[in-house]
Amino acid sequence: MIDLDTKFHFHDGKMTVQRTQDCTPIAERMKxxxxxxxxxxxxxxxxxxxxxxxIxxxxxxxxxxxxxxxxNKEHMRRMLNDPDLSAFRVWKGKV
Known part of the structure; x- marks a missing residue:
C-alpha cells in the first residue's frame, strides 16, 4: 500500500505540492x-x-x-545502483 500525504501550499500566486511518504516500513521489509x-x-x-x-x-x-x-531501463538502473537508495535493495548486486 502506498501511504502518500499530499499538501498544497499557496504563496504569492504560486502553488507548491508537497508529497511525503513514510519509507521506513519499506526499508525494514527490504532488509x-x-x-x-x-x-x-x-x-x-x-x-x-x-x-x-x-521515483x-x-x-x-x-x-x-x-x-x-x-x-527506459537506464533510469531504473540509475536508481537501483544509487548507493543512497541501498536501504531499499534486497539483492545488492550491480544492475
Missing part, C-alpha cells in the same frame, strides 16, 4: 528479505522496492514523466 536470503532466483532477482516518492522525485529532478522512467 528482512535480504537478511532472509529472499533475493529471487538466478533468472529473476528481486532487486528492490523503491518508494513512490523517491517521483527522480522524475521531477530529471524532467521526465513517470511513464518514461518506467519504460
Amino acid at each position: 528482512a528479505l535480504h537478511n532472509g536470503g529472499h533475493h529471487g532466483t538466478s533468472e529473476m532477482k528481486h532487486a528492490a522496492s523503491i518508494p513512490f516518492v523517491i 517521483e522525485d527522480y522524475c521531477n529532478k530529471n524532467n521526465i514523466t513517470f511513464h518514461e522512467c518506467m519504460s
Whole structure:
C-alpha cells in the first residue's frame, strides 16, 4: 500500500505540492528479505522496492514523466545502483 500525504501550499500566486511518504516500513521489509536470503532466483532477482516518492522525485529532478522512467531501463538502473537508495535493495548486486 502506498501511504502518500499530499499538501498544497499557496504563496504569492504560486502553488507548491508537497508529497511525503513514510519509507521506513519499506526499508525494514527490504532488509528482512535480504537478511532472509529472499533475493529471487538466478533468472529473476528481486532487486528492490523503491518508494513512490523517491521515483517521483527522480522524475521531477530529471524532467521526465513517470511513464518514461518506467519504460527506459537506464533510469531504473540509475536508481537501483544509487548507493543512497541501498536501504531499499534486497539483492545488492550491480544492475
